Amino acid sequence: MNESEKLFKKGVEAVKNQDSVSALAFFEKATELDNIPKNRSYLAFCIAKERGQFKKAISLCEEAMREEPGNSLHYLNLGRVYTAADQKNEAMRIYREGLKIEDNKQIEDELRRLGVRKEPPLPYLKRDNPINKYIGLILSKLGMR
Numbered sequence: 330m331n332e333s334e335k336l337f338k339k340g341v342e343a344v345k346n347q348d349s350v351s352a353l354a355f356f357e358k359a360t361e362l363d364n365i366p367k368n369r370s371y372l373a374f375c376i377a378k379e380r381g382q383f384k385k386a387i388s389l390c391e392e393a394m395r396e397e398p399g400n401s402l403h404y405l406n407l408g409r410v411y412t413a414a415d416q417k418n419e420a421m422r423i424y425r426e427g428l429k430i431e432d433n434k435q436i437e438d439e440l441r442r443l444g445v446r447k448e449p450p451l452p453y454l455k456r457d458n459p460i461n462k463y464i465g466l467i468l469s470k471l472g473m474r
Contacts, residue, residue: 333363340371349378366393370406377410386410401427405436417443447474 340355353375360368373389376382390407397403404427411420421443427436449456450464468474 331363333359333365333368336362337368337371340375344371344374349375353379366396366400367402369393370403374406374409374413377413381413383410383414386413399430401431401433401436403427404430405433405439408436408439412439412443450474 336355336359340352340359343349343352343355352371356368356372356375360372369389370393373386373393376389377386387407387410390403390410393400394403394407404423408420408423408427411417411423421440424436424440424443427433428440447465449458449461450468451458451461454461465474
């Protein structure tokens with residue numbers, strides 16, 4: 330295992346322990362040594378969380394997503410960036426896109442934490458439309474939702 334991989338693992342562990350300050354240092358060094366998508370993606374999350382540089386973070390995540398479109402971790406980190414930027418709806422949209430690519434327990438946990446709401450019964454009507462509300466209540470009572 331090379332130095333970049335060691336730093337990456339330490340950074341991921343720091344993120345798990347909610348120590349984004351340490352994680353930022355690990356990912357900055359890892360990205361300097363090896364400028365690969367996974368390093369940039371996690372670096373983007375830490376930049377957003379610690380420095381509030383949301384545009385730069387979004388750009389880094391989107392770049393990583395273009396290079397590795399099948400890696401849901403980039404969607405996880407972009408969703409986290411949007412969450413840090415108080416853009417909950419955009420974060421949820423990104424998380425859902427990531428789940429379409431592959432199952433990812435971390436994304437599911439983030440969605441649960443944000444309080445995911447089910448799709449309205451009639452998606453072509455607004456969520457607060459009375460028809461949607463009552464159909465949703467009826468389906469819930471019948472145990473079909």
